[in-house]
Amino acid sequence: MTTTRRELPPRYAAAEVEPAIYERWMAADAFRPADERPEGAEPFVIIQPPPNVTGALHLGHALTAFVEDILIRYHRMKGDDTLWLPGVDHASIAAQFVLDRILAQEGESRQSLGRERYLERMWQFMDETRETIARQHRRLGASLDWSRLRFTMDEGSARAVRVAFKRLYDDGLAYRGEALVNWCPRCRTTISDLENVKHEETGTLWSIRYHLADENGAPDPNAWITVATTRPETLFGDTAVAVHPEDERYAALVGREAVLPFLGRRLPIIADEHVERDFGTGAVKITPAHDFDDYEVGKRHGLPMITVIDEDGTLTEAAGPFAGLDRFEARPKVVEALAAQGDLEGEKPHEMVIGRCDRCGTVSEPRLSVQWFIDVKPLAERALASVREGRTRIIPSHFEKVYAHWMENIHDWAVSRQLWWGHRIPAWYCPDDHITVSDAAQGPEACVVCGRPASELRQETDIFDTWFSSGLWPFSTLGWPDPTPDYERFYPTQVMETAYEILFFWVARMMMLGLYFTDVEPFHTVYLHGIVRDPTGSKMSKTKGNVVDPLEMVEDIGADALRVALVSGNAPGVDQRLTESKLVTGRNFTNKLWNAARFVLGAQPEVAAAPAAESIAARWIRSRLGRATEEATHQLEALDIAGYTATVYEVAWSDYCDWFLEMAKVELRREDASDADRAATWRATAETLATLLRLLHPLLPFVTEEIWSALHDVDPTLVNDEPLLVCAAWPSPAPVDEEAEATFEGLSALVRGARNLRTEAGVAAGAWVPLVVEPADADAETTIRSVEPYIAALARVRPIQLGADGNRPELVAASPLGAAWLGVDAAAAEAARTRREAQLAELDRNIQRVRDLLANPSFVERAPAAVVERERRRLADLEEERRQLAAER
RNA sequence: GGGCGAUUGGCUCAGCUGGUUAGAGCGCACGGUUCACAUCCGUGAGGUCACUGGUUCGAAUCCAGUAUCGCCCACCA
Numbered sequence: 001m002t003t004t005r006r007e008l009p010p011r012y013a014a015a016e017v018e019p020a021i022y023e024r025w026m027a028a029d030a031f032r033p034a035d036e037r038p039e040g041a042e043p044f045v046i047i048q049p050p051p052n053v054t055g056a057l058h059l060g061h062a063l064t065a066f067v068e069d070i071l072i073r074y075h076r077m078k079g080d081d082t083l084w085l086p087g088v089d090h091a092s093i094a095a096q097f098v099l100d101r102i103l104a105q106e107g108e109s110r111q112s113l114g115r116e117r118y119l120e121r122m123w124q125f126m127d128e129t130r131e132t133i134a135r136q137h138r139r140l141g142a143s144l145d146w147s148r149l150r151f152t153m154d155e156g157s158a159r160a161v162r163v164a165f166k167r168l169y170d171d172g173l174a175y176r177g178e179a180l181v182n183w184c185p186r187c188r189t190t191i192s193d194l195e196n197v198k199h200e201e202t203g204t205l206w207s208i209r210y211h212l213a214d215e216n217g218a219p220d221p222n223a224w225i226t227v228a229t230t231r232p233e234t235l236f237g238d239t240a241v242a243v244h245p246e247d248e249r250y251a252a253l254v255g256r257e258a259v260l261p262f263l264g265r266r267l268p269i270i271a272d273e274h275v276e277r278d279f280g281t282g283a284v285k286i287t288p289a290h291d292f293d294d295y296e297v298g299k300r301h302g303l304p305m306i307t308v309i310d311e312d313g314t315l316t317e318a319a320g321p322f323a324g325l326d327r328f329e330a331r332p333k334v335v336e337a338l339a340a341q342g343d344l345e346g347e348k349p350h351e352m353v354i355g356r357c358d359r360c361g362t363v364s365e366p367r368l369s370v371q372w373f374i375d376v377k378p379l380a381e382r383a384l385a386s387v388r389e390g391r392t393r394i395i396p397s398h399f400e401k402v403y404a405h406w407m408e409n410i411h412d413w414a415v416s417r418q419l420w421w422g423h424r425i426p427a428w429y430c431p432d433d434h435i436t437v438s439d440a441a442q443g444p445e446a447c448v449v450c451g452r453p454a455s456e457l458r459q460e461t462d463i464f465d466t467w468f469s470s471g472l473w474p475f476s477t478l479g480w481p482d483p484t485p486d487y488e489r490f491y492p493t494q495v496m497e498t499a500y501e502i503l504f505f506w507v508a509r510m511m512m513l514g515l516y517f518t519d520v521e522p523f524h525t526v527y528l529h530g531i532v533r534d535p536t537g538s539k540m541s542k543t544k545g546n547v548v549d550p551l552e553m554v555e556d557i558g559a560d561a562l563r564v565a566l567v568s569g570n571a572p573g574v575d576q577r578l579t580e581s582k583l584v585t586g587r588n589f590t591n592k593l594w595n596a597a598r599f600v601l602g603a604q605p606e607v608a609a610a611p612a613a614e615s616i617a618a619r620w621i622r623s624r625l626g627r628a629t630e631e632a633t634h635q636l637e638a639l640d641i642a643g644y645t646a647t648v649y650e651v652a653w654s655d656y657c658d659w660f661l662e663m664a665k666v667e668l669r670r671e672d673a674s675d676a677d678r679a680a681t682w683r684a685t686a687e688t689l690a691t692l693l694r695l696l697h698p699l700l701p702f703v704t705e706e707i708w709s710a711l712h713d714v715d716p717t718l719v720n721d722e723p724l725l726v727c728a729a730w731p732s733p734a735p736v737d738e739e740a741e742a743t744f745e746g747l748s749a750l751v752r753g754a755r756n757l758r759t760e761a762g763v764a765a766g767a768w769v770p771l772v773v774e775p776a777d778a779d780a781e782t783t784i785r786s787v788e789p790y791i792a793a794l795a796r797v798r799p800i801q802l803g804a805d806g807n808r809p810e811l812v813a814a815s816p817l818g819a820a821w822l823g824v825d826a827a828a829a830e831a832a833r834t835r836r837e838a839q840l841a842e843l844d845r846n847i848q849r850v851r852d853l854l855a856n857p858s859f860v861e862r863a864p865a866a867v868v869e870r871e872r873r874r875l876a877d878l879e880e881e882r883r884q885l886a887a888e889r
Numbered sequence: 890g891g892g893c894g895a896u897u898g899g900c901u902c903a904g905c906u907g908g909u910u911a912g913a914g915c916g917c918a919c920g921g922u923u924c925a926c927a928u929c930c931g932u933g934a935g936g937u938c939a940c941u942g943g944u945u946c947g948a949a950u951c952c953a954g955u956a957u958c959g960c961c962c963a964c965c966a
Contacts, residue, residue, distance in 0.1 A: 228966060274966095285966080287966095293964045398894070402893065571902090571904095574894090577902090581916085584914095591926065594925085594928095649913090669924095766923070858946040864908080878910095
């Protein structure tokens with residue numbers, strides 16, 4: 001019977017091979033769940049953060065895709081009913097930011113196009129970038145179910161948004177009202193607390209005299225109260241001056257009035273506990289429309305609220321002579337004018353915290369305006385309880401505290417945005433300003449209050465914060481609010497995986513909205529990964545120019561290699577630096593596996609296998625792979641990605657390649673082997689390679705698939721007649737073969753010992769030297785005889801003499817099978833004796849340590865029996881080793 | 890001002906609920922044209938696990954405190 005042969009090219013050409021493999025997976029429809037849940041299968045659904053449509057994927061996306069892909073591939077192989085749904089987020093503010101920039105290059109702008117044409121242009125832009133993102137995900141190997149691709153601006157999302165909002169409104173949790181919000185004068189929209197990023201900056205603290213009003217209300221040139229402010233340009237909006245109620249310095253002034261510079265408005269001097277006596281002058285100007293603290297003070301004291309800064313950041317008419325100036329131009333001018341009239345008492349640098357727009361970096365402006373809000377407190381309570389009570393857990397767990405702290409201090413969510421790109425708020429106003437909220441696609445038929453027909457209603461022009469639709473993602477993508485088959489089958493989900501950076505933005509919102517609308521936790525585990533940084537630990541950013549493009553990396557070293565680089569040794573929630581050496585490690589690993597496969601395929605004998613007894617090497621590697629399977633399975637179940645990676649890396653490289661394949665070579669090349677023996681050995685080699693490929697597949701999907709298909713070509717039964725690895729089964733652990741493992745332990749110790757001796761004795765690497773072994777007992781002697789060819793080849797020793805002829809040197813290696821030494825001359829042996837003595841001393845130290853431990857009655861009494869037993873065995877092993885090393889001549 | 894995290898060989902990092910002789914990759918040293926792989930193979934050096942105290946038979950691991958670094962949250966103008 002002749003065999004089919006397959007050869008692999010010398011180099012794994014990732015850039016060509018990987019896309020072709022993805023095509024094969026797609027053609028086989030490998031990522032789409034079966035039409036119905038298979039009998040007995042467990043659901044496993046991962047929620048992926050839909051990337052923003054605004055551009056290309058970065059390394060963070062790559063890490064996200066890799067972690068999730070590893071988990072989903074494992075669960076798919078395991079036979080679970082898996083779903084990993086791809087999507088894209090419309091990212092309203094970010095998208096507008098990007099499009100505005102593009103338009104600017106074309107000499108156009110949002111304003112010049114108008115809402116309708118702007119949105120047309122946006123859709124066009126989206127169609128391009130959405131495809132880019134999908135293509136890049138495929139290039140990374142992400143096994144997403146593309147048949148379920150969703151977009152937060154599609155009709156399903158739009159309907160979910162309307163229904164959700166109407167329900168919140170009907171339940172009294174969504175409301176419209178005037179309040180002070182963070183405003184970005186550049187983006188000209190409200191931004192949420194989360195989008196208002198605080199920066200520590202050095203500003204100036206000015207002390208300004210506000211003259212007291214005399215009996216006629218005119219400023220008294222000789223009496224004043226000095227206020228401290230960092231924002232003199234807002235003084236036109238002042239409506240009071242406040243001091244602390246118990247501040248004796250100012251007690252007499254409370255109830256009197258001060259006069260506002262430039263405008264002459266009279267400001268009551270009020271007492272409020274909000275004022276810190278020790279800060280500045282102890283007196284504060286109160287500008288309720290431009291400061292969150294002052295706003296609260298203003299509300300408490302019923303002060304007027306005057307807006308002096310417009311939506312574009314320029315001063316309003318209320319600023320009198322300074323009207324029309326930009327807020328930052330106005331500031332020095334106001335200071336100058338105050339100085340000119342002698343009312344500037346002082347200025348000093350001041351460390352302060354300034355809010356900036358997350359998107360564009362512009363200093364945000366507290367601004368009084370009418371907005372839609374959601375009262376999220378009741379939702380937050382449930383979301384908090386879910387995590388506290390363990391119905392949803394967060395990995396790593398310390399983020400549970402961070403989450404709790406945020407939930408406990410949550411404020412109402414300002415959800416309206418004065419932007420165009422997004423879901424328009426489904427609220428309609430009649431001429432009497434009655435509000436009608438409707439979830440119907442075509443809007444309400446009439447005003448719910450006065451019954452005016454739809455034709456007289458106008459819809460709110462504001463849109464929703466992007467995160468409102470993202471917050472519905474786990475269920476809106478499955479068909480909610482309808483009880484669709486997907487919703488019934490895949491909701492609630494299992495794992496939500498994302499970067500810790502968006503814990504509040506997204507995860508918290510999904511928890512709150514999910515619980516509120518579906519009455520169940522949207523996922524049971526939140527897995528948070530860290531940030532990928534540059535080699536110096538800096539965050540990657542376009543402005544710093546230190547951005548690594550994952551797609552370039554992939555073209556260079558392959559998606560599998562990049563995956564190893566990003567995923568290995570990275571604990572959840574911990575930032576990592578991506579270094580050149582990690583990338584090289586990844587590349588080398590794929591290369592190693594590739595070459596191992598080349599060897600296996602190339603070593604195929606001419607004659608096909610006939611049943612034969614399995615060699616000790618094959619038995620050992622099967623057993624070893626069984627243990628690795630068990631370990632990897634536990635690690636993947638526990639979401640320990642780095643642990644899984646380490647396990648399979650180790651078993652592939654050091655066990656399969658370094659030990660097993662070297663032993664297989666011995667079997668395949670020994671002259672006394674029959675064709676049947678060779679065929680059997682080769683078959684075991686190929687079969688165990690297949691098992692290894694299954695274990696490695698989630699980590700190295702492409703290269704393993706390519707090798708798998710070569711094995712399949714050679715003989716489909718090698719891979720259990722499964723043509724595609726992606727659809728193949730996760731291995732069930734082979735039973736442990738105690739005998740084979742013990743034998744291997746003995747032989748590997750002998751080989752290692754002999755290699756040590758070679759190096760120590762300075763034997764040339766290629767030279768064959770005699771080895772003498774003194775077997776520990778009769779069984780050991782039998783065993784040694786059975787593995788002699790392995791020892792000879794791996795340690796490059798020949799001949800191997802069993803039993804000492806009374807001429808034992810001091811330089812020996814110890815092993816469970818017995819002591820061994822090289823047949824080299826005395827001088828060479830002498831050269832290494834010192835080292836051997838050091839080894840003995842080390843052994844003695846260890847023996848003493850364990851003896852002491854066992855001699856300690858409280859250890860023997862209190863430590864678990866298994867621990868004591870293990871120490872006893874260790875002592876025996878150490879003593880045996882010492883006996884062999886130091887045996888009398 | 891609160892809170893969280895980190896501190897382990899030259900570098901980058903693993904070490905779960907306390908029980909190994911503290912690991913890996915890179916780097917380093919020595920030796921290798923053994924017919925899969927130099928993107929490789931073999932051997933080796935290198936760590937009082939930041940510091941101080943405590944709990945325990947036993948601590949890198951738990952507790953308290955200190956130091957340095959980083960992050961998050963926060964309405965002192």
